Amino acid sequence: MVIKVQGALMSLNSLISVKKATERIESLKFPLKSQNIPLETAYGRISAENICALLDAPPFDRAAMDGYALRSMDTVQSSPKNPLYLDVVDDIGAGESSNLKLNQNQAVRISTGAPIPPGADAVIMKEKVEESDFQIKVTEGVTIHQDVALKGEDFHRGDALLSEGQLLNPNQIALVASAGINQVKVVKKPAIGIINTGNELIEPTINPKPNMIINSNKYALIGLVGECLARSYQYLCKDDLEDLKKQLKQAAKSYDAVITTGGTAISKGDVVLEAVQELGEVLFHGVSIKPGKPLGFGIVDGKPVFMLSGYPVAAAVQFDFFVRPSLFRMQGIDFRMKFQEFEVGSEVKSAKDKFTVMRACLDDEIVYPLRTKAGINKSITNSNCYLILDEDTGKLNKGEMCPVIKYEDLRIC
Amino acid sequence: MVIKVQGALMSLNSLISVKKATERIESLKFPLKSQNIPLETAYGRISAENICALLDAPPFDRAAMDGYALRSMDTVQSSPKNPLYLDVVDDIGAGESSNLKLNQNQAVRISTGAPIPPGADAVIMKEKVEESDFQIKVTEGVTIHQDVALKGEDFHRGDALLSEGQLLNPNQIALVASAGINQVKVVKKPAIGIINTGNELIEPTINPKPNMIINSNKYALIGLVGECLARSYQYLCKDDLEDLKKQLKQAAKSYDAVITTGGTAISKGDVVLEAVQELGEVLFHGVSIKPGKPLGFGIVDGKPVFMLSGYPVAAAVQFDFFVRPSLFRMQGIDFRMKFQEFEVGSEVKSAKDKFTVMRACLDDEIVYPLRTKAGINKSITNSNCYLILDEDTGKLNKGEMCPVIKYEDLRIC
Numbered sequence: 015m016v017i018k019v020q021g022a023l024m025s026l027n028s029l030i031s032v033k034k035a036t037e038r039i040e041s042l043k044f045p046l047k048s049q050n051i052p053l054e055t056a057y058g059r060i061s062a063e064n065i066c067a068l069l070d071a072p073p074f075d076r077a078a079m080d081g082y083a084l085r086s087m088d089t090v091q092s093s094p095k096n097p098l099y100l101d102v103v104d105d106i107g108a109g110e111s112s113n114l115k116l117n118q119n120q121a122v123r124i125s126t127g128a129p130i131p132p133g134a135d136a137v138i139m140k141e142k143v144e145e146s147d148f149q150i151k152v153t154e155g156v157t158i159h160q161d162v163a164l165k166g167e168d169f170h171r172g173d174a175l176l177s178e179g180q181l182l183n184p185n186q187i188a189l190v191a192s193a194g195i196n197q198v199k200v201v202k203k204p205a206i207g208i209i210n211t212g213n214e215l216i217e218p219t220i221n222p223k224p225n226m227i228i229n230s231n232k233y234a235l236i237g238l239v240g241e242c243l244a245r246s247y248q249y250l251c252k253d254d255l256e257d258l259k260k261q262l263k264q265a266a267k268s269y270d271a272v273i274t275t276g277g278t279a280i281s282k283g284d285v286v287l288e289a290v291q292e293l294g295e296v297l298f299h300g301v302s303i304k305p306g307k308p309l310g311f312g313i314v315d316g317k318p319v320f321m322l323s324g325y326p327v328a329a330a331v332q333f334d335f336f337v338r339p340s341l342f343r344m345q346g347i348d349f350r351m352k353f354q355e356f357e358v359g360s361e362v363k364s365a366k367d368k369f370t371v372m373r374a375c376l377d378d379e380i381v382y383p384l385r386t387k388a389g390i391n392k393s394i395t396n397s398n399c400y401l402i403l404d405e406d407t408g409k410l411n412k413g414e415m416c417p418v419i420k421y422e423d424l425r426i427c
Numbered sequence: 428m429v430i431k432v433q434g435a436l437m438s439l440n441s442l443i444s445v446k447k448a449t450e451r452i453e454s455l456k457f458p459l460k461s462q463n464i465p466l467e468t469a470y471g472r473i474s475a476e477n478i479c480a481l482l483d484a485p486p487f488d489r490a491a492m493d494g495y496a497l498r499s500m501d502t503v504q505s506s507p508k509n510p511l512y513l514d515v516v517d518d519i520g521a522g523e524s525s526n527l528k529l530n531q532n533q534a535v536r537i538s539t540g541a542p543i544p545p546g547a548d549a550v551i552m553k554e555k556v557e558e559s560d561f562q563i564k565v566t567e568g569v570t571i572h573q574d575v576a577l578k579g580e581d582f583h584r585g586d587a588l589l590s591e592g593q594l595l596n597p598n599q600i601a602l603v604a605s606a607g608i609n610q611v612k613v614v615k616k617p618a619i620g621i622i623n624t625g626n627e628l629i630e631p632t633i634n635p636k637p638n639m640i641i642n643s644n645k646y647a648l649i650g651l652v653g654e655c656l657a658r659s660y661q662y663l664c665k666d667d668l669e670d671l672k673k674q675l676k677q678a679a680k681s682y683d684a685v686i687t688t689g690g691t692a693i694s695k696g697d698v699v700l701e702a703v704q705e706l707g708e709v710l711f712h713g714v715s716i717k718p719g720k721p722l723g724f725g726i727v728d729g730k731p732v733f734m735l736s737g738y739p740v741a742a743a744v745q746f747d748f749f750v751r752p753s754l755f756r757m758q759g760i761d762f763r764m765k766f767q768e769f770e771v772g773s774e775v776k777s778a779k780d781k782f783t784v785m786r787a788c789l790d791d792e793i794v795y796p797l798r799t800k801a802g803i804n805k806s807i808t809n810s811n812c813y814l815i816l817d818e819d820t821g822k823l824n825k826g827e828m829c830p831v832i833k834y835e836d837l838r839i840c
Contacts, residue, residue: 053631053646054645054646054649054661057649057650057653058650058653068633069633069635071804072640072802073635073637074637076640078800078801078802080692106638107626107666108625108626108627108666108689109625109626109627109628109638109639109665109666110626110638111636111637111638126692126737126738127625127627127640127737128627128638129637129638163800163802167800167802167803168802168803168804168805169805182650183650183808184646184647184648184649184650184651184653184654185647185650185743185804185807185808186808187646187647187649187650188643188644188646188647188650188739188804189643189804189805189807189808190631190646191631191641191642191643191645191646192631192641192643192739192804193631194631194632194633194635194641195631196630196631196632212521212522212540213520213521213522213523214521214522214523214540214541215522217609218466218603218604218605218606218607218608218609219607219609220481220482220607222482222486222607223524224486224487224524224542225519225522225523225524225541225542226522227485227489227540228604228605228607229604230601230602230604230605231601232467232604233466233467233597233600233601233603233604234597234598234600234601235597236467236470236597236600237470237471237595237596237597237598237600237601238597240470240471240597241597248467252522253520253521253522276521279493279539324539324540325539326601326605330598387491387576387580388491389485389491389576389580389581390580390581391484391581391598391601391602391605392581392582392602394598394602395588395596395598395599395602425840427838427840
């Protein structure tokens with residue numbers, strides 16, 4: 015099977031490098047719309063704007079403790095031997111305020127968070143004074159602004175609080191709220207059409223016929239797409255060109271991106287490449303990565319179409335290296351694969367001339383590759399990282415350093 | 428204010444240790460119900476059962492590559508100089524099967540994933556043979572089981588796939604699907620009633636009156652509760668004992684746990700402790716932690732009530748150390764706070780006799796505490812970890828080791 019690629023001809027025998035494939039995907043932009051939502055529903059969404067504070071926080075000088083607002087200058091000479099008695103002239107509870115201006119040797123009882131009354135410049139904690147009817151006894155000097163939360167000490171009006179492309183976490187949302195903001199512009203959640211192709215695919219059953227295979231990719235992709243903060247819509251399609259074209263056309267029209275599985279190798283009934291080529295354009299097919307070589311990427315109706323393998327392990331690797339970064343970038347998230355170097359716990363060899371991705375276990379700073387066949391899906395759940403050998407690595411001996419991507423670093427939450 | 432605690436009397440002057448407070452919360456169990464859900468909706472849920480495979484995976488020997496199924500013994504002498512010609516007697520595409528038994532020097536064209544026909548015991552990749560009409564030319568020896576995914580090689584019927592209390596991630600769900608399972612028993616999502624108390628609390632606005640404070644805790648808690656895989660329901664309550672009792676009673680009846688903010692210190696209008704004591708029981712009030720000392724914990728209508736501070740930073744620390752572990756445990760998740768030791772980048776002092784929690788930045792294996800007042804909410808978003816000094820630490824010099832909890836380790840996703 016030969017696929018037209020940007021005017022050139024290409025078969026699976028000429029593979030492009032992981033770097034080239036990544037560059038080609040990244041060279042295209044698929045920006046999403048944004049929407050205003052109430053701040054109450056912003057947790058876990060991606061900011062579509064830079065957010066600046068609309069007010070100073072606190073907006074006024076406030077008591078930082080339950081106690082008594084006073085004039086610090088009145089207390090300069092007070093000590094246990096020289097106690098100071100202040101007249102308590104008012105009482106400001108939570109949600110209350112007072113316009114009474116403090117005169118010399120006066121104090122106002124005040125609750126945490128209440129505004130400091132005019133004239134006062136400090137608060138003394140209630141535990142530090144002796145209280146009697148209408149008077150307190152102060153036996154220490156109180157410094158100016160003691161236990162006062164000053165206007166603007168958290169942030170000032172105009173201060174940058176949040177950048178475009180940031181995931182809104184609980185404390186950021188609280189900060190935005192305290193900056194006077196009650197709605198926020200976020201990126202629309204991407205909607206992803208998933209088309210699992212294959213005459214052999216069935217839903218989970220305990221009695222599969224020998225010619226049938228449980229469509230586990232559907233279930234993996236629901237979650238993988240979910241990890242990218244996107245919504246997925248699942249379709250199943252037989253290996254039939256016309257049916258697939260119909261579904262693909264509809265999915266490209268309805269969703270922000272399409273992911274297919276299966277039908278990208280060159281065997282009987284592999285129709286995905288053909289369908290994409292007829293409806294739009296195949297930009298590449300075949301990447302020098304193992305597992306995951308038959309990856310295809312194309313455009314239909316202006317939407318990216320990621321053509322993944324039917325093999326679950328290959329599909330997972332293809333998703334992590336090519337689809338995941340793209341779904342994040344689409345949302346304006348500055349996501350980069352995080353490679354870290356660790357010592358390998360045993361000899362490893364790369365596949366010939368291939369960017370080789372092994373499932374591995376990182377334990378106590380040493381990375382151990384799993385010895386496993388490509389079809390062992392349990393190898394994904396039994397591992398915690400990818401061990402990467404690039405095209406030129408060849409062999410690494412035990413104790414040599416090797417790049418690793420932790421699965422936990424693939425997520426942004 | 429004096430609170431009855433299990434028959435004893437206790438005021439905020441007698442604080443219990445963080446360890447004791449944790450033990451007291453942990454001594455009580457608040458298990459949640461479970462529910463069966465379709466596997467399609469299981470991503471991000473917590474398994475409420477141990478799951479074992481209902482079948483072998485693969486359930487039959489399958490082709491691992493596109494190629495030709497053959498009898499390996501036929502090929503023992505084949506080489507480029509001594510090529511073997513096999514008759515292609517059938518063609519098994521995806522979703523197809525064949526009951527034709529292979530005889531000597533016969534082969535069957537086969538697609539990846541298709542069942543190996545009777546008599547065959549290996550597959551040779553199509554790239555390795557020369558194909559002509561009804562025949563292939565084999566020029567190498569093929570080992571038994573070459574490119575065959577053997578029945579049960581991924582897992583066997585009865586193998587444990589998943590444990591109770593595990594977060595269902597994409598690849599685990601795919602594994603469960605491939606084990607023949609289409610629904611799963613998960614823990615009911617906890618529903619948490621949040622009651623923010625305070626006459627001074629208002630929704631975000633750019634023109635707050637001096638006596639009003641934007642209720643940022645509501646927004647922080649929506650997200651924090653969300654991080655614990657729970658749903659939150661928000662209520663606002665004035666500092667009024669009867670109103671609060673009414674809301675608290677309703678919330679305890681409706682939800683799996685209640686979180687309050689504000690009203691736990693001993694100042695004018697602090698009514699939360701009183702309300703809990705009248706409706707149920709206060710189990711402790713006052714913990715030797717800084718920030719977060721006025722934490723209260725009680726039971727109303729059999730439900731836990733976490734009484735947090737009104738101060739956002741204190742409430743966040745109380746949530747992370749006491750509420751978060753409890754919400755996880757409620758769901759059967761084996762969550763432990765993960766303390767790691769790092770060098771401190773500057774001198775740090777603990778608050779006298781208090782378990783001291785500082786917001787800090789961990790950078791290149793060195794932890795730097797933020798110098799900040801308690802009211803600086805931005806200190807949470809500007810930090811990436813807690814630096815912990817326990818009651819006995821006193822002072823640590825630059826370069827000494829200190830326990831740290833990374834914020835990322837507080838989440839389980």
